[in-house]
Amino acid sequence: MKIGIIGAGNIGGNLTRRLTALGHDVSVANSRGPESLKALVEETGAKAVTATEAAKGAQVVVVTVPLKNVPDLPAGLLDGAAEDVAVIDTGNYYPKERDGRIDAIEDGGLTESRWTEQHLGHRVVKVFNGTYAQDLLERPRPAGDPERLAVPVASDDEAAKQVVRALVDELGFDTVDAGGIDDSWRQQPATPVYGLRAGVEAVKRALAEASPERPAAHRA
Numbered sequence: 463m464k465i466g467i468i469g470a471g472n473i474g475g476n477l478t479r480r481l482t483a484l485g486h487d488v489s490v491a492n493s494r495g496p497e498s499l500k501a502l503v504e505e506t507g508a509k510a511v512t513a514t515e516a517a518k519g520a521q522v523v524v525v526t527v528p529l530k531n532v533p534d535l536p537a538g539l540l541d542g543a544a545e546d547v548a549v550i551d552t553g554n555y556y557p558k559e560r561d562g563r564i565d566a567i568e569d570g571g572l573t574e575s576r577w578t579e580q581h582l583g584h585r586v587v588k589v590f591n592g593t594y595a596q597d598l599l600e601r602p603r604p605a606g607d608p609e610r611l612a613v614p615v616a617s618d619d620e621a622a623k624q625v626v627r628a629l630v631d632e633l634g635f636d637t638v639d640a641g642g643i644d645d646s647w648r649q650q651p652a653t654p655v656y657g658l659r660a661g662v663e664a665v666k667r668a669l670a671e672a673s674p675e676r677p678a679a680h681r682a
């Protein structure tokens with residue numbers, strides 16, 4: 463598949479490594495420009511491009527920048543993507559440590575991914591937001607392996623959700639359907655499933671046990 467990765471940090475870098483190794487055609491972008499991605503390009507064979515170029519013609523676009531930087535992404539970012547592009551959002555809101563206060567999330571009751579959707583002007587598939595970046599390299603397992611980890615996947619775009627679930631399976635993880643984006647608070651930071659390393663049944667239980675209240679430590 464033609465995949466554009468926007469953000470080349472912990473998650474974007476490791477997804478670039480894994481997805482190129484699986485044979486996908488990967489373009490990757492950061493904020494400092496393609497020149498600064500020389501080492502990752504040499505290591506993986508991915509193409510270093512601008513964010514708009516990464517999205518161009520892509521069947522899957524991964525948005526994996528800090529939440530506070532989502533509004534900095536170019537307007538019309540996804541206009542040139544494939545018509546049925548699946549847009550993965552790995553983002554989390556860390557008001558105290560990184561992102562500052564975002565009123566629409568704090569007071570407006572928006573889930574973190576709904577807020578991101580509004581900035582991107584496109585539906586997203588929320589996945590890997592609670593997965594340790596290193597696990598993408600170190601913990602993939604074949605289907606059926608009892609040690610295989612599962613991750614929740616939430617989206618209102620059912621077709622895109624299916625594309626992403628198949629890709630996550632290819633990456634070596636099981637998936638659990640976590641509903642739509644209004645349900646995705648169940649997998650945000652400080653929920654039981656966030657950072658959980660477990661299989662399908664435990665992930666389902668953790669999603670069911672989540673509380674909608676954002677703990678003080680995760681409020682601005």
Ligand SMILES: NC(=O)c1ccc[n+]([C@@H]2O[C@H](COP(=O)([O-])OP(=O)(O)OC[C@H]3O[C@@H](n4cnc5c(N)ncnc54)[C@H](OP(=O)(O)O)[C@@H]3O)[C@@H](O)[C@H]2O)c1
Nearest residue numbers: 469470471472473492493494526527531534553554591595
């Ligand atoms: N780290 C984890 O284990 C982990 C796990 C799950 C989810 N997440 C979430 O996933 C998101 C990314 O996390 P991360 O740890 O991978 O972040 P990170 O290591 O800080 O990397 C962020 C990347 O985003 C790029 N970026 C920032 N603004 C940009 C812009 N305007 N245009 C293009 N690229 C831009 C940065 O480029 P420059 O370096 O050039 O500025 C950098 O490559 C966050 O929301 C995080 O909470 C992280």
